[in-house]
Amino acid sequence: MAESMQGLKRSHRCGELSAANVQETVTIMGWVQKNRNKGGLVFVDVRDRSGIIQVVFEEGRTDKALLEKAAGLKAEYVVAVVGTVERRSGAVNENLSTGEIEVVPLELRILSESETPPFPIEENAKTREEVRLKYRYLDLRRPDLQRNLMLRSKVATLVRQFLSEEGFLEIETPMLGKSTPEGARDYLVPSRIHPGSFYGLPQSPQLYKQLLMCSGYDRYFQIAKCFRDEDLRADRQPEFTQIDMELSFVDVEDVIDVNERMLAKLFKETLNVDVPLPIPRMTWQEAMDRFGSDKPDIRFGMELTDVTEVVRECGFGVFTGAIENGGSVRGINAKGQGAMPRKKIDKLTSFVKDYGAKGLAYVAIQEDGSVKSSFAKFLSEAEMNGLIQAMNGEPGDLLLFAADKNKVVWDSLGALRLELAKQLELLDKNEYKFLWITEFPLLEWSEEQNRYTAMHHPFTMPMEEDLDLLDKEPGKVRAKAYDIVLNGNEIGGGSVRIFQDNVQEKMFEVLGFTKEQAYSQFGFLLDAFKYGVPPHAGLAYGLDRLVMLMAKEDSIRDVIAFPKVKDASCLMTEAPSVVDEKQLEELGLERAKEKE
Structure with missing residues (x-):
């Protein structure tokens, strides 16, 4: 009782x-x-x-x-x-x-009093995640999850304190806005008062924060809920939280400076970890060439080596064919793995096929210096020795190669490098390695849409020295964009924004927008820009991902109080659910008849 x-x-x-x-x-x-x-x-x-x-x-x-x-x-x-x-x-x-x-x-x-819970309330429960998420209110009593959510709360509090002291104003932007299809898919909310019209839930407060700069607020921040109706992946949530900021009268250096100091404060005060400043920087091109990734994990080596010139004239058609098609041949040296069984190498080969590679070529250097290779018969002894030398190969090493278009080679070897690091236990969760990636390409070519699309968004400023390339070679234009990467995860990204009319118009033109299309989607922003707009720049962090890394967890679900599962549903509340016909009538909606 x-x-x-x-x-x-x-x-x-x-x-x-x-x-x-x-x-x-x-x-x-x-x-x-x-x-x-x-x-x-x-x-x-x-x-x-x-x-x-x-x-x-x-x-x-x-x-x-x-x-x-x-x-x-x-x-x-x-x-x-x-x-x-x-x-x-x-x-x-x-x-x-x-x-x-x-x-x-x-x-x-x-x-x-309590009934017997469906699983024990203890740290590191071995209970299946589906059961834990169905009874999330019990799962959240576990000390490890409580520590994670207390850490998240502390991070949010410190962010507010730090940014307030730096002269930022916390301003909330609307949840019910205009749908802007450029980017990921919006969540739509039907309007009862305007039948047939819909609000879009924000994918980010991007346009509003730029308007706040036009309105003279100088420095804005918000811990903002954002929504993306994206295709499903194991660790992606339909709703997530951003630490969002925008600054006026600044350039790249100013944004990087304030964020480095904020990260140093967060890590010192929550984990007692010293972040050495300045954080190292690397251009996008260097990151791709060295690590095959624009979010490289620099806690270990195993960097990519470009051997295109070394094998250009060799007799191995897989290599020479890729080079003739404008691609490249690159490799990684898995130190001390020369004795890896063939079965394991075959597994790695099927692993890279998920990233578009047709296969993996390998050279296993035995302890006595002899070579086992999948393509040795196509190379002379001198060519093989040259290749091994270019890869810094030593007895006991395993050399793995991919040959294809650059993107495929980067993607497959970048992923392979991480997979090997996991298998060889080279990743230390107690180590925090930060890196800025700068000078991203402004545009990327979309085969699907047969046009250039913005790599970040259409308001990203090109680097001044590349402006004249917008007409001639848009694919070579670099952006004033920057990502902050931690242990191979992009935790934040941002850019300097376009504030001159002529540059913005040119950008829309390159993206294939007519003036009418640009105005129908972003008219309110373009109109605001007619009335005096300051140079401005910003950045946003994924708070969930940042806290996940700080808490040394493998899934963002472990740092979110009530997460959704892979199909974007909530096992506890059973959302989304069917609603009453009367509610649909009020909204002027009817359910599509299921096809036979």
Whole structure:
């Protein structure tokens, strides 16, 4: 029978008590983690978000009725205990922050009883994720998830403090806006008052934050909810949170400076990790050439080597054919892996096929210096030696090569490099390696749409020295864009924005927009730009991904209170769900008939 807490006031959280509280009378409240009944001696562990404290009910010291009540406590009952803090009579528990002390009770109240939970509430639960997410309110009681969400809260608080001190204003932008199809797919919200019309939920506050710069707010930030109705991947959420910012009268250096100092503060104050400043920088081109990725993990080596010139004249058609088609031949040296079994190499070959590669060529250098290779018969001894030398190959090494168009070679070897690092356990989660990637291509060619599309968005400023290439060779134009990368994950990205009319018009022209199309999608922004627009730039972080890396988790679901699963549904609330016909009528909508 549940009792009232009337007359009781919690004095401490469970994990806040220490030897400094010995002999004090305290009131704690929380959930029963464990109840160990030794007959005449009952140990009850009480848990709240701060930790666990042991309460000891003992015959001779504890009132008999109280001892009987304690013996009946079950896991997850909610209790209030009034008692005295004493040093432990038994052994100290080194694993608990309260391991030196225990509470000897004077009063126990059962505030709420609990059914047996469907899985144990403990750290690193081995329960299937589907079950945990169905009962997420229980899953969230686990100490590891509670630590993650407390870390997330601390990060958000520190961001607010830091940016406020730097002169940023926190301004909220609308959730119900205009749908802008350029980019990912929007979530649409039907309007009851305007039948047949829809709002789009924001994929980012991009246009609004640029308007705020036009309105003279100088420095804006927001911890913003964003939505993308994208194709599904295991670790992608339909809604996510951005740390979003925009600054006026600045260039690349100013944005990088304020963000480096913010990251250093976040990591120092939450994890006590020193981020060495300045953070190293690398151009997009260098990142692709060295790592096959625009978000390289620089915690380990195994860099790509371009051997196109070395094999240009060789007799191996796979290599020469790729070169003749304007592609390249590149390789990675998996140090000390020369004895890798053929079966494992075949697995790696099928792995790279997912990234567009037709296969992998390999050279395994044996400890005695002899060579096993999938293509040795096509090369002379001198050519093979030249290739091994170009790859810095030594006895015991495994050299792996891809030959194709540059994009395929980069994608496949970039992914292979990471896969090998995982297999060889080269990735240390306690290491935090930051990197800025700069000078992205402004545009990328879309085969599907048969036109150039913006690599970031249509408002990204080209590098001044490349402006004259917009007409002649748009594919070679570099952008004033920058990403911040941590351990092979892009955690944030941004750019300097176009603020001159003529450059913006030229950009739309290159993207294949007519003036009418540009105005129908972005008219309000283009109109605002007629009334005096300052040079401005910005950046946005994915808060979920940043906290995931700080918490050393593998999935963003472990740092979001109520995440969706891969098909964008919520197992706990069963959203999305079918709605009442009356609601659809009010919105002027009807359900499409299912096809036979």
